[in-house]
Amino acid sequence: MYRQLLEHSSLLIFPLIALVLFLTTFVAQVIRTYSRRAESYDRTASLPLGDD
Amino acid sequence: MSQVIAAKQEVKKITYDDSLARWFVFASVGWGIVAMLIGVIAALQLAFFKANVYPMFNFGRLRPLHTNAAIFAFVGNMMFAGVYYSTQRLVKARIASSKLGRIHFWGWQAIIVAAAVSLPLGFTQGKEYAELEWPIDIAIAAVWVVFAVNFFWTLYKRHEKQLYVAVWFYIATIVTVAVLHIVNSLAIPVTWFKSYSVYGGAQDALVQWWYGHNAVAFFLTTPILGIMYYFVPKAAERPVYSYRLSIIHFWALVFMYIWAGPHHLLNTALPDWAQTLGMIFSVALIAPSWGGMLNGLFTIRGAWDKVRTDPVLKFFVAGLTFYGMATFEGPLLSIKSVSALAHYTDWIVGHVHAGALGWNGFLAAGMFYWMVPRLFGTTLYSKRAAEWHFWIGTIGILLYVVSMWVSGITQGLMLRAIDAKGALMHPSFMATLDAIKPMYWMRLIGGLMYFTGMCMMAWNLVKTARQGKAVDGTTEVVVDVVEVEEKVPARKIVFGWPVITSAVCILVLGGIALTDGIGAGAFIILAACIAFGAVFIGWTLKDDSKPGWHSMVEGRTMIFTVLTVIAVLIGGVAEIIPAIVIPNSGAGTKALAGKETHPYRALELEGRDVYLKEGCYNCHSQMIRPFRHETLRYGDLSTLNDSKFDHPFQWGSKRTGPDLSRLGGKYPNLWHYQHMLDPRSVSTGSNMPNYDHLAKASIDWSNTESKLRAMRAVGVPYTPQQVQSAVADAKSQAAEVTADLAQNGAKVSPDSELVALIAYLQRLGKNAPPPAPAKTQTVSMH
Numbered sequence: 001m002y003r004q005l006l007e008h009s010s011l012l013i014f015p016l017i018a019l020v021l022f023l024t025t026f027v028a029q030v031i032r033t034y035s036r037r038a039e040s041y042d043r044t045a046s047l048p049l050g051d052d
Numbered sequence: 053m054s055q056v057i058a059a060k061q062e063v064k065k066i067t068y069d070d071s072l073a074r075w076f077v078f079a080s081v082g083w084g085i086v087a088m089l090i091g092v093i094a095a096l097q098l099a100f101f102k103a104n105v106y107p108m109f110n111f112g113r114l115r116p117l118h119t120n121a122a123i124f125a126f127v128g129n130m131m132f133a134g135v136y137y138s139t140q141r142l143v144k145a146r147i148a149s150s151k152l153g154r155i156h157f158w159g160w161q162a163i164i165v166a167a168a169v170s171l172p173l174g175f176t177q178g179k180e181y182a183e184l185e186w187p188i189d190i191a192i193a194a195v196w197v198v199f200a201v202n203f204f205w206t207l208y209k210r211h212e213k214q215l216y217v218a219v220w221f222y223i224a225t226i227v228t229v230a231v232l233h234i235v236n237s238l239a240i241p242v243t244w245f246k247s248y249s250v251y252g253g254a255q256d257a258l259v260q261w262w263y264g265h266n267a268v269a270f271f272l273t274t275p276i277l278g279i280m281y282y283f284v285p286k287a288a289e290r291p292v293y294s295y296r297l298s299i300i301h302f303w304a305l306v307f308m309y310i311w312a313g314p315h316h317l318l319n320t321a322l323p324d325w326a327q328t329l330g331m332i333f334s335v336a337l338i339a340p341s342w343g344g345m346l347n348g349l350f351t352i353r354g355a356w357d358k359v360r361t362d363p364v365l366k367f368f369v370a371g372l373t374f375y376g377m378a379t380f381e382g383p384l385l386s387i388k389s390v391s392a393l394a395h396y397t398d399w400i401v402g403h404v405h406a407g408a409l410g411w412n413g414f415l416a417a418g419m420f421y422w423m424v425p426r427l428f429g430t431t432l433y434s435k436r437a438a439e440w441h442f443w444i445g446t447i448g449i450l451l452y453v454v455s456m457w458v459s460g461i462t463q464g465l466m467l468r469a470i471d472a473k474g475a476l477m478h479p480s481f482m483a484t485l486d487a488i489k490p491m492y493w494m495r496l497i498g499g500l501m502y503f504t505g506m507c508m509m510a511w512n513l514v515k516t517a518r519q520g521k522a523v524d525g526t527t528e529v530v531v532d533v534v535e536v537e538e539k540v541p542a543r544k545i546v547f548g549w550p551v552i553t554s555a556v557c558i559l560v561l562g563g564i565a566l567t568d569g570i571g572a573g574a575f576i577i578l579a580a581c582i583a584f585g586a587v588f589i590g591w592t593l594k595d596d597s598k599p600g601w602h603s604m605v606e607g608r609t610m611i612f613t614v615l616t617v618i619a620v621l622i623g624g625v626a627e628i629i630p631a632i633v634i635p636n637s638g639a640g641t642k643a644l645a646g647k648e649t650h651p652y653r654a655l656e657l658e659g660r661d662v663y664l665k666e667g668c669y670n671c672h673s674q675m676i677r678p679f680r681h682e683t684l685r686y687g688d689l690s691t692l693n694d695s696k697f698d699h700p701f702q703w704g705s706k707r708t709g710p711d712l713s714r715l716g717g718k719y720p721n722l723w724h725y726q727h728m729l730d731p732r733s734v735s736t737g738s739n740m741p742n743y744d745h746l747a748k749a750s751i752d753w754s755n756t757e758s759k760l761r762a763m764r765a766v767g768v769p770y771t772p773q774q775v776q777s778a779v780a781d782a783k784s785q786a787a788e789v790t791a792d793l794a795q796n797g798a799k800v801s802p803d804s805e806l807v808a809l810i811a812y813l814q815r816l817g818k819n820a821p822p823p824a825p826a827k828t829q830t831v832s833m834h
Contacts, residue, residue, distance in 0.1 A: 014625075014629065015329060015626045018622050018623060018626035019329070019626075020576060020579065020580075021554060021557055021558060022307050022308075022311075022619075022623065024554075024557060024583040024584075025307070025554060025583075025619075026304065026307050026308075027583075027584075027587075028550065028553075028583065028586075029299075029300070029303045031587055032587070034296060036296070038294070038295070038296060041295035041296060042291070042295075043214070044214050044216060044217075044295060045291040045292055046291045047142055047216040048138070048142065048216065048218070048281075048282050048283075048286055048291070049285060049286070049290075049291060
């Protein structure tokens with residue numbers, strides 16, 4: 001499919017690169033976030049409750 | 053994050069500046085009532101055309117006023133109230149500059165007044181949700197910068213190092229709205245009140261809906277989510293259900309939303325690759341959106357009994373439910389085959405109002421009912437009235453949304469119905485309009501109910517304020533007084549492993565451009581291996597005693613902001629740049645290869661400006677999609693060349709009337725003359741307003757030459773001779789149209805806007821070359 005896409009211009013590789021990059025970074029972010037214990041966020045999560 | 057070598061703690065008293073929140077709350081309520089009143093009038097005009105009582109207040113001019121007022125005046129002021137109130141408390145610092153806050157407040161109100169005056173006067177760029185003319189656009193940018201400076205300055209002065217997720221949402225909003233507004237508003241001015249977009253045709257369509265969709269995302273969604281993540285825990289008196297989920301919610305929206313714009317352009321002449329990208333990301337958005345909705349709803353765990361008695365929680369729960377409903381419907385409508393039915397119909401209008409009235413309106417109401425008593429040191433004046441507001445509003449939204457679903461699906465199905473012989477079952481567009489008229493009345497009732505609820509809220513909040521006294525929140529917080537602080541060097545963050553890994557992956561993926569076939573696949577697999585390998589190594593080597601990369605970023609506001617901007621921009625740049633650099637990448641172009649496209653003649657351009665001024669694009673599209681029922685009804689499918697010289701593009705987003713792409717030559721001039729004076733004289737059942745005032749309004753020829761020059765500046769190939777003889781050519785063409793009308797017994801001034809509009813409408817779908825200069829000169833001498 002990408003060959004048909006690139007027939008128009010090699011510039012069209014950029015959306016594909018960005019797409020793969022975005023998904024990879026996002027998956028990494030999900031893994032990173034859930035690799036920390038939920039309790040480690042407790043202080044930050046309670047910030048709205050102790051402000052006044 | 054900073055490493056504290058030695059620290060002591062002391063109690064510090066902080067007095068917040070809550071006057072800004074108070075002003076913005078009441079500005080939001082006041083403008084909200086105005087926006088919804090205009091909405092009710094516009095709904096009445098669609099059901100009952102005689103409600104178009106004065107040209108300045110015709111539907112075409114009121115609809116942009118309604119959308120701008122609802123988005124930028126109602127939700128805008130609400131957002132600023134929530135941001136100023138919550139940010140100060142979350143970062144434990146008074147707003148950096150009350151003076152800048154006041155400039156922000158009055159500047160924003162001045163912009164709203166300018167919009168309220170200029171839109172009914174017909175000063176418009178003709179781009180949905182970006183109609184305001186260039187001087188107001190510059191003012192918006194300036195006021196936004198004032199807001200941003202004050203916000204980031206406050207973050208700089210903060211006493212709480214950790215940035216709560218609501219503040220992330222605010223940061224993403226501030227930077228992204230600035231980028232969207234500036235890029236989409238780029239235009240060449242002709243006069244103080246007239247300009248032409250630098251983008252044209254499909255490029256303009258892509259940029260406009262990149263902006264338009266992300267205005268929904270970053271003006272109506274992300275800041276309100278920030279507000280949700282602050283106020284729902286406050287009202288429920290418990291922390292957010294899952295903070296980890298809120299982080300994922302944030303990054304998923306930042307990464308995905310920016311790509312979704314092309315779902316507004318499915319099945320159009322936009323290149324297929326852009327449409328598919330938009331569709332995929334739109335469908336994927338359901339995951340983070342529902343994650344966020346559930347996170348909000350689950351926050352009320354253990355406090356559900358309070359929902360029965362507390363109107364604030366009622367509004368929040370219903371608002372979140374509407375958020376879930378709208379973010380389920382959005383991805384559904386972004387599927388090409390669903391869009392084929394729903395696009396250009398009232399289904400989209402229903403979808404938008406489920407979000408605007410249910411999500412934005414109810415979150416606003418919940419926030420106001422919670423905040424105003426506290427801003428005035430009192431309790432809510434009438435809990436009972438707030439309960440009534442909730443039920444009237446909810447029933448109003450349901451009546452509105454359900455009527456629009458029924459209307460949209462009914463009309464969509466009727467328009468596409470084809471009989472066994474392959475002919476249209478409902479060839480008359482007016483027959484489909486007639487079928488949905490009852491739904492227009494039902495919508496009006498729903499809108500009126502919602503409007504009534506808004507008025508009740510205004511009364512309740514004013515009474516609450518009057519029974520109390522303005523008080524600024526004060527708090528005594530234990531703050532760290534850092535004696536020796538060793539900051540984490542910026543390079544440690546900028547060259548952290550996630551950034552380096554991303555850069556390496558980009559380089560590896562760039563290799564795809566150099567190869568083909570198996571080689572490209574190898575590069576993709578290699579990049580994926582590097583990415584997942586880096587994540588795995590980072591995870592196994594993780595030292596819990598040291599702050600992680602993301603924790604460090606959260607403590608460094610500016611770096612966090614820059615990374616957010618990059619995340620947001622990559623999507624837009626990757627999607628838009630190829631479309632701008634490769635203007636002829638659409639399939640439609642091939643069909644017209646070899647055919648020369650001619651720009652509009654001067655009179656047609658003037659007529660097009662009348663079309664924009666009257667807001668015709670609010671009800672008529674200029675885009676025939678590749679469906680048999682569309683080509684049978686409207687003519688050959690639209691190509692990129694059709695709108696190549698349209699600055700701005702006029703593909704439209706709603707068909708209250710039929711598509712006009714191939715209108716040129718379909719009817720004689722006299723038909724158009726009669727149709728504009730009284731649409732029902734030639735089109736029984738039409739709900740279009742009368743445009744008889746166009747016969748009396750004259751074109752200002754002194755700007756015609758400048759208009760062609762501005763068009764030339766944005767790339768339309770007018771020759772210098774064409775620019776110079778613009779007025780002569782326009783008058784020559786006007787004389788031809790007028791003479792033809794006179795022959796059929798219709799007398800109208802050749803200088804009238806009506807003649808220019810007829811010339812434009814007769815040109816649609818035609819590609820007539822301009823006449824020879826000699827003829828123009830001869831006629832102009834008479």
